[in-house]
Amino acid sequence: MEEKTENGSKRKELGFWKWAMASVALRIILSFFSQNLNLSSRPEVSTPLTSLQRLSEGYWLKQLSMSPYSGSMFHGSPLLLSILGPVTTKNVLTGPCYMGGVTFYMPSDFSSAILIRATGRSLEMAHGRHLKSLGLGKLFEEILPSGDIAALVYLWNPFTIVSCVGFNTSPIENMFVILSLFGASTGIAPLAAFGWVIASHLSLYPLVLVIPVILLLGYGLDAPPNKLLSHFHVGDEISTDHVEYQSLKNKPVEETTSFSWKRVIAFFMWAFIWISYVLILCAISMKEYGGLAEMFKRTYGFILTVKDLSPNIGVLWYFFAEVFEYFRNFFLIVFHVNILFMILPLAIRLNHRPCFLAFVYLAISSILKSYPSVSYPSVSNS
Template sequence: MDGKCYKLLLIGGAVRLYFSSTSLPSLIGHRVEFATPLNSFKRIQEGVFLLQQGVDPYRGDLVHETPLLLKAISSILIHYAEWLPFLYILLDLCTAALLYSMSRTFVAQKLQQQRQERKDYAKDTEELQYSANDKYIIPELVLVAYLFNPLTILSCVALTSTVLSNLLLAMFLYTMIRRQLFISVALLAFETVRSLYPVVLIAPLLLLFARRSVSLGIGICLLFATCCLAVAGANYFVMNSWNFLDGTLGFIFYFRDLQPNIGLFWYFFTEMFEHFRTMFLITFQLNATVLYLVPLSIKLRKEPLLLATVLVSLTAVFRAYPSLGDVGFYLALLPLWRRCWKFMAHGFVVFTFFLITLSMMGALWHLWIYAGSANANFYFGATLAFCTGQIFLITDLLFAHVKREFCLYNGQKIMIDGEEARILLE
């Protein structure tokens, strides 16, 4: 990392430290857009207290963090609570640094790949190809997109465990792009046991390491399953009980807490008849995990990192308990696909969706909960529009990638009967 990047990291840390010293943490820590039953700092505090009192924190329905992390944070929370904001800021800066390093490696690999394929490219496609300057521009854009995104800043200030999830995902992407198989599988297993949905990221690993070897793919799946069992076993030895499985993975899958959030689950499960719950539960969970996995893996089989980006984005939209911190993480990955931006047609629409819906959420929540002049439909309407904006963004990125790949080999100007044709995806 050069001096400019270190300065950006220092500024990003200073911004987080400044907001941590204000009244903002207590306000954001109670906002349902950032704090969910899974990542809330208040629930972690409750779990640590119960653990210190010798009470199983998973007997009730308040604590949903894994025993390993509760045990790790308990001594810090009890003896050095005033240093906790510094720890979260440090973890967030580590995430940004890992994303920066991963981006540099990714661009270097793309440049090497281009040198081998350039002879097949059309003549008028220079602006679609990665250039030497992208080794510096793209990583800096990724760094800035993570460090100075209000969603990631506020998520860190609120001391949500999304900070740790983002760190683990960044470490996974970094080790994956560096082709460190065992470490990436172990990291993925740890995060899967915590929050279930990262299990879909086994697909990019298989495409990267075992695209031409079925036996190697089976071996990676067995290694992943072994690591998951090892992590679960380590959590068992902390608690001497398997109750944590129902309190973490079971809680996520069965969606027991109907507290509103920025996702789609809570409203449907609040309004539906109870005898339809199992059908909708399976449908929603399939939509959040395996529904898009096979078609996307086939289409993006040559781009494992793009597949990982899209899967992280989709799970941030469709998971049971999403937060704005999850959204901020995948937004930081978009500069990796800077050469696709030319073909992204809905940038203004997506920006407008994000700006308006994020502004409306706070106002509609106040009208619903405090003023009593609105109801759940108002707030859900804003969150539904926000999810729609995210889907526009993800599909726009996918279409842009397909158009870029087509134009690289066929040229940007295609003439039919002497007239320039338009490229449309149907």
């Protein structure tokens, strides 16, 4: 039996890597036809915040000793100019260097899938421990490899593929969001803080993930709520009157009620350190072009004020194109605060499922954000 189990797990492992490599090969093939597909100019794929063409314009302006935020083209992080800017210099007049861009986006997608797989496996093990503690070890053996499935869903998601071939910075943002959740699920506070800080710096909206990250670091991975443990019935195998079950029941309850403040405090300490590093690097980069005040105005201010009303898959561009200017500030507050109103009720209801809570936050943000694209739902779908 053990040999059969090992052979089955090896076949599943091999099957996963075959499908993963096939998804990478598909991205490479499609990248050769990227100019014919012309996905980088589609409003569903690229936004004013993620477009590589806009980033190339910002880098070109900086090379001319001008502010990268001159005009209304570039609105991303100045750190992206230093990292991705050089790969756009070859074809700055006709468009981004596509093969150079792929060298960043395909590894980002593949790394995100591996992190999703590792997080899924951690969830499987946590769920298995709860089932075994309840005397349901046989059910754990029948659990599907959800980590492998989620990783392959991410790699083969058409939205993810289109975003990679469309050459925008969304795959990089998604990678840091997933990195933050992976670090929190494994209890690595520095990694969770790093992913959360960089994702929030690039896109602002991942700031709301601080609550599920804290819950993951404090309580650990998903666990059944206390009410479920106190009223658990499975046919005739286990009953709340069973003496052995009563002794086993106390262990999961204690685990779900204990909170590790040590890891949460470490998370905030590391978050402060990473934020300091990011702001220092941005200040150095923007020293001659208005400093951090100019960066905040052109990036986060641009996101919150919705200045660019070019069409996208969201609803804000159309709404603010039609609304009277007199009511614009009022509706800006309404739309942005709408996200904040949902944070606390969802956190109270789903505090025992922090990973699912993160999924809900990502789904809401992808719907209500100022400049959405097809890449953002791909993370929440996985």
